[in-house]
Amino acid sequence: MSNQKEITEPSYLEYKGKYKGVFSWILSTDHKRIALLYLFSILSFFVIGATLGLLMKFELIAPGKTIMDAQTYNAFFTLHGIIMIFAVVIPGLPAVFGNFLLPIMIGAKDVAFPRLNLFSWYLYVAGVSLVIVSQFAGDGPPDTGWTFYAPYSFRTAGTMLPAVFGAFVLGFSSILTGLNFLVTMHRMRAPGMTWLKMPLFPWTLYATGWVQLLATPIIGITLLMIVAERTLHIGFFDPSLGGDPLLYQHLFWTYSHPAVYIMILPAMGAISEIITTFSHKTIFGYKFMVASVLAIAFVGYFVWGHHMFTSGMSGTALYTFSLLTFLVAVPSSIKVFNWISTMHQGSIDLQTPFYWAMAFIFVFMIGGFSGLVLGSLAANVHLHNTHYVVAHFHFIVFGGTGFAFFGAVHYWYPKITGKMYDTKWANIGLVLFFIGFITLYGPMFYLGFKGMPRRYFDYDEVFHAGNIISTMGSWILYSGLGIIIINLFSSLKGGVKAPADPWGGKTLEWTIPSPPPVENFDEIPLITKGPYDYK
């Protein structure tokens, strides 16, 4: 792109719409501005959630009360869970990078329903606000954990209604984002972009869209039932009225397990883009990558029972769910093999996003394998509700989605902001983050194996050493996070101007200027080649 063009076409950051100042952002229907609205809100909530985690780890540095009592600890892990799950990792990659890049990567000017897109952001903000209100209103913060298990969720004195309703509203926001993306991909791909010429990140958003659409309503109605239970005493899940708390768990996990794939699929998509670009080689087994994304999304619906192995199920149900859990690992490992094969004989350019992708594969594999341990019936009985589960979960969701999120931030930062960040500090931040991550969650595998239960503010003296290491890890992780965020913000001012294609990427977003003009493309491109055309 010539410089002249950039002068005639204002970028989306400079464009003067009909509103001024902050209103040009919060009333904008431009998918790129909405993506940044999401980015800043999600980043803020992430810092809040991470700070709660830091404080909880500090509480666990020694047995007994250190800085907070049991009730505060319960409130903290509940809020940490609700914020991190519903407000950070579920919308994280789709709402930020999906919004920004999906239309550009498929050669469109915007999503199919721009106003609905802005509306989803408002729903998101409303949902999180409700969750935050629950902390300060009424008889005290919710203390059920993010799973709102019945019957405790309608017996506790904590202020459950706003929290549960907030999660319901966040689900609705997620549905609308998924719906918008699905229609966009069906109707707005550039001429010549057949389904199998679509890049992998949009493909993962496609599968995610279906999961958001078909799974989220189930949690919606389940949360409404909890609301009705608390206000009208209907008895859906109350054993004293004939209800069955196990039914709640089934309904809850029918959504919340597929939700894990809402979190991880777009992460896998971003990693696929990064690895191809920095290996300067076509992705290995493109069709298998597409098929495995769809297979994960599909099989992911039928494994929810593995969260309930110890809750009481028939033997047949137990081993069926266990078998399906093992099956869902197959497409995931196809993806890992294909990533490694893509690197094979590629000309690898070692840049920060590629390091993040490497770190992702490392922690994702540990997370995945520990998931298989939990998926086997006998081991599960021993490990259920211990710190092992906490470690596994954080390796997948924080290690998987979180690392991919930061990888994506560093990969698309030049495109989004038009500036290059300071690579040295970005790498220092990453190394600290990685070391901190392993030090924080690694010992939890050991602690869980030894029998330390999760969700207690206190523990036996035998678990002391592991907890000290883990808490120290949380400090390293948090400093790494600080360096990363400060570096990204300071580069906004001090960074060098980014060219249109700083990494040598081949997908459509690298063919337009950085930052992109308001309309993305002067002329809708005609697609004749596959997405990763390296010769």
Add this chain to the structure above:
Amino acid sequence: MAAETHRDDLASKTGMWLFLFTEMLFFAGLFVVYSVYRFRNPEAFHLAAKELSVPIGTINTIILLISSTTIAMSITALQKKNKKFALLLIGITIFLGIAFLVNKYFEWGEHIKEHIYPGSPVLALRGQGDVLFYGLYFFMTGLHALHIIIGLVFIGFIAAKIVKNKIDSESFVLLENSGLYWHLVDLIWIFLFPLFYLIT
């Protein structure tokens, strides 16, 4: 500041269909709960269902079916540029929707007069099966009634647009979408009616 105003009726309809999927799954959760508790309390569900008024339920079913016909006819009328007839048919649809709600109001009123409502001590004395049956009955028909109200507001909003000529024979996708939504509300009732009134 949308990139440019761009119209794609098929996209709007696809979006609506996808939204209807989510609505169906929303109710699907309740149908699962209903099936589980019916399976566990066959006797109580059988007896409680006999107490519901089949005539009122039948009348309401007929009302909704006719209203679905009239909204579908209004789309064709508008396509044929017969604006007045389209508005009349929409008016009938809204009237029938309100009639459904009025019937429902009296039906609920009867139950509440007999102290049968969620959380009522009289209902609790009748046993757990009845508590669950009526809990589900009030929750599911209540949620359905809420959908009727949303549908009526939606259709009313469309009617206003037709009056102002913002929706005409060239751009009727919003009317079609409201029709789709109304059919879904109808469809859900078609399942609720036998589940609560007819299977005894």
